Amino acid sequence: MSLPGPVALVFMTCSLPLSFAAEARPCTGAGAALADAELVAQLQQGNEAAFRTLVGRYQDRIYRTAFSLLRSAEEAEDVAQEVFVEVYQTVGQFRGTAALSTWLYRLATSRALQHRRRSAAKKRFAYFTSLLGFDNRVLHDPPDHAHPQALLEGQQALHSLLAHIGRLPSQQQVAFTLRHEQELSYEEIAAVLHTSTAAVESLLFRARQTLRRHLQAPSRHG
Amino acid sequence: MAKPVFRPGSDEEWEALLHQLRQQPLVQPRPFFYARVQGRLTAAPRPAAGLLGWVRRPAYVALLGLLGLAMSGDGVVLPPAATQPASPQARLRAH
Numbered sequence: 610m611s612l613p614g615p616v617a618l619v620f621m622t623c624s625l626p627l628s629f630a631a632e633a634r635p636c637t638g639a640g641a642a643l644a645d646a647e648l649v650a651q652l653q654q655g656n657e658a659a660f661r662t663l664v665g666r667y668q669d670r671i672y673r674t675a676f677s678l679l680r681s682a683e684e685a686e687d688v689a690q691e692v693f694v695e696v697y698q699t700v701g702q703f704r705g706t707a708a709l710s711t712w713l714y715r716l717a718t719s720r721a722l723q724h725r726r727r728s729a730a731k732k733r734f735a736y737f738t739s740l741l742g743f744d745n746r747v748l749h750d751p752p753d754h755a756h757p758q759a760l761l762e763g764q765q766a767l768h769s770l771l772a773h774i775g776r777l778p779s780q781q782q783v784a785f786t787l788r789h790e791q792e793l794s795y796e797e798i799a800a801v802l803h804t805s806t807a808a809v810e811s812l813l814f815r816a817r818q819t820l821r822r823h824l825q826a827p828s829r830h831g
Numbered sequence: 832m833a834k835p836v837f838r839p840g841s842d843e844e845w846e847a848l849l850h851q852l853r854q855q856p857l858v859q860p861r862p863f864f865y866a867r868v869q870g871r872l873t874a875a876p877r878p879a880a881g882l883l884g885w886v887r888r889p890a891y892v893a894l895l896g897l898l899g900l901a902m903s904g905d906g907v908v909l910p911p912a913a914t915q916p917a918s919p920q921a922r923l924r925a926h
Contacts, residue, residue: 661865664864664865665865668860668864668865669857669859672858672859672864673857673858673859676858682858685860686860686861686867689860689864690864690868690871691871693868693872694868694871694872694875697872698875766848766851767848767851767852767855770848770852771852789849790852790853790855792853821845824848
């Protein structure tokens with residue numbers, strides 16, 4: 610089969626056959642969308658190789674997004690696995706109204722926030738049981754060993770910034786993380802959050818204001 | 832003596848901090864991630880599709896059946912209007 614020039618080029622750089630060799634080639638713009646559409650079509654037909662390609666193509670981005678929101682390698686792994694399992698099980702319902710990447714980011718962020726809420730609830734429960742004397746463990750925040758760079762000398766500012774990002778309201782945190790860590794455009798973030806570009810701008814503005822205010826204020830804990 | 836803490840006051844300092852955030856080492860899942868996803872997929876129960884999934888659950892079917900019976904039985908339980916006992920006012924008038 611022969612394809613006209615530009616289309617053939619897109620298929621050469623991003624197309625299936627579905628192998629890890631193909632994953633190594635980055636797909637961008639229209640080429641990526643085309644390749645993703647083909648990937649989804651094959652996945653909806655139950656093609657196992659298509660699923661393997663999808664996981665290979667997106668695992669790093671999904672894992673990093675989850676990690677940015679949770680700051681825990683273990684939880685990020687858990688979330689990333691859940692996302693791909695859900696994709697496999699529900700891809701039949703995917704109508705392609707949003708880009709595949711948007712759908713994946715949406716699943717990753719909502720799952721990560723769910724995890725965060727669950728661990729916060731567990732923490733509260735552990736605190737109350739300790740107050741009632743049900744267990745005698747000493748409660749403290751686990752030390753953050755997850756971020757290697759934050760442990761290096763001279764990284765206090767980054768460490769502090771990461772801690773404050775973790776305390777932002779959920780929507781602001783997701784918007785800030787997708788913008789400044791995953792480097793998504795305002796339009797992409799708006800699609801992930803089911804909102805308008807103006808709302809994303811507002812979320813980011815408020816997040817930056819809050820973070821700058823907290824970082825400028827002297828810490829109460831010394 | 833405690834080290835001076837960096838506080839991004841100016842826009843330049845803030846931008847530098849954001850740049851630092853972007854330049855963090857890229858984290859990655861551990862090797863053989865796909866194998867672990869596959870393992871999880873095998874272990875996870877496949878969600879039942881649509882209405883058929885609900886029909887497969889006997890408890891829901893039984894509940895639905897009972898609800899149906901309860902709703903459809905109203906006419907049988909209530910006696911027809913003609914055989915209903917007269918109201919207290921009607922009984923007084925008859926006397």
